[in-house]
Amino acid sequence: MITVSLVDDDRMLREGLRSWLAGADRLRLVAAEPTVDALLALPGPPAEVVLLDLVLRDDSRAEDNVRRLRAAGSRVLVVSTVADRTRIVSAVAAGADGYLTKDHSLETLTHAVCTIAGGGTAHSAELAFAWAYDAGPCRPQLAPRELEVLLDYASGLTLKATARRAGISVNTAKWYLDRVKEKYQEAGRPTYTKIDLARRVEEDGLGRV
Amino acid sequence: MAVGSGLQRAQRFMILATALYRGSHLTMGAVAAAYRTSGSGLVAWGLFAVAVASSLVLYATAHGRGWFARRWVWTDVVLTGCVLPLVAVALAGGGTGDGPPAERANAAGYGWLFLLGGSSSAAAGTALGVRWGAAAVGLLLATPLAADLWMAGTWQLPDPGTLRHLNSVAASAVMCRVFWWYLRRQGSLLDAAVAKAVSAEAQRARQAERMAHHRALHDTVLATLTTIASGQIDANxxxxxERCAREAAYLRRLVQVEDQAADPGPGEGPDMRTQTATGERTAAEEVSVTAALEEAVRSAECLGLKVTAQYHAVPEVPGPVAAALAAAVTEALNNVRRHAGTGHAYLTATGTGPDGAVRVTVVDRGAGFDPAAAPAGTGASAPAGTCTGTGLRRSIHVRLAAAGGRSEVDSAPGEGTRVELRWPA
Known part of the structure; x- marks a missing residue:
């Protein structure tokens, strides 16, 4: 059983997801709040995975929300109604482990949450598309093979078909996609000052030796 | 060089017309120098060279800049219109002898130098404006009169030959002034009309698109929400x-497309008018690929297919190309609906370069097929790898190829199907 929290400013969607997840026997919804502040103010241990709406009405930035939730000990799956590519890229660079539009089936959502809870990345065609055509200033250098896999996966192919077209194994294809995420997350963690560096060491758990 | 706006065309015409006028006078000079009966060849050709040099400077700069440079017009007026005729008179014998100066200069083989005043005044009348043009023409008219005075020693009424010359100098300037005034007015009117037509066309296109959206929203989202709100049906x-999901997908793409439109690429926005005015590209020829594909997606959704569509920097392409792409996408989506065994297709459309190239993919995660084992369609003429196999691939391939594009179908059993369309091929 995986514990899940939801941050979404639309009450109807919160109620909707609550009743929806009641039908998923592998997930347990422990909290549903309109803001990250409200969620973090709750007592008790953080949920394993937080479903975070990309755009919240309290004007908070998605990347800040992701960092705070990660710091609190949860993994983050970003969801949104509209695939706003720039925001998606920043949210994942800030540490989210996947992205889905809200129109996916319960099965897809469950699968994504399980993947993330297990330490993996929930890739989606929408996320791959956002990476593939990202023109932002923080875009990392992608290897030709990474780009090839990314473009095919972004077009909607399954990982298996993507791997077949590239002549590689499914695991290797997945590894390329994970590499892209790592590159973005490396680029998303600037190490400009000593304070930042110290914080990063702490984040990485390297300071706890 | 591009055709240019109406004003630019008027300017180029006046440059060409006055240049031809000057050319005719220079021809006379060349003839006079070649067939001279007296005097030094060196002097004759030297004078000709000065006239040619002044003309070249005047018209080369005018051609390069698109219009006359005032300083070279004045140089030409003073040098070829005033100085050279007086030199001719001096060479013909100055204050001695009989007859009008132009005829005497003519007899000495330098009469053609007086002609230059006419073409100088044509350029001055065109380029210098009314006040300065009049001043230049006055200078050009004074030159033969001064030559008369010089030769006769006393003031007398100009003889008919000089009057003819004065008349032609003044008439050249006045006629060119009138021509230029008329052409410039027509050119400006034409430019204004073109700009107005372009902006009206853009306005019409925007209006039509808004109306189409309004109609679509009215028929779909609004109708559904109204029905649910009235409690007439069970929303669950x-x-x-299914209907709500379809309409949500429509709204989602609408938002995405509008987002993209808010970030205008090259060739849109303020540049549009100049581009159209230079005639290199007209708004009527190029159409939005996104709009054409949206039609195809909407009709597939009406038949119950869920389509996840993503667009990036999709260019505008010629109308027939957009139509061919849309027809191919419709065919591919139909195929997903009929054969893939999944209710979900992915569509992407992306610009693939600065020159308006576009790539469209239609992908499903359904049953797929073995391309090698698929039936060979209606004939064996299809080139391998691109359109062997089903009628679907044949129809997509033929359609795209006719519009200058190409298509590729890739599939494997259990791994879905991927159709890729590219334009140009």
């Missing part, structure tokens, strides 16, 4: 939910 019924 599968058909209602």
């Amino acid at each position: 019924a599968p058909q209602v939910r």
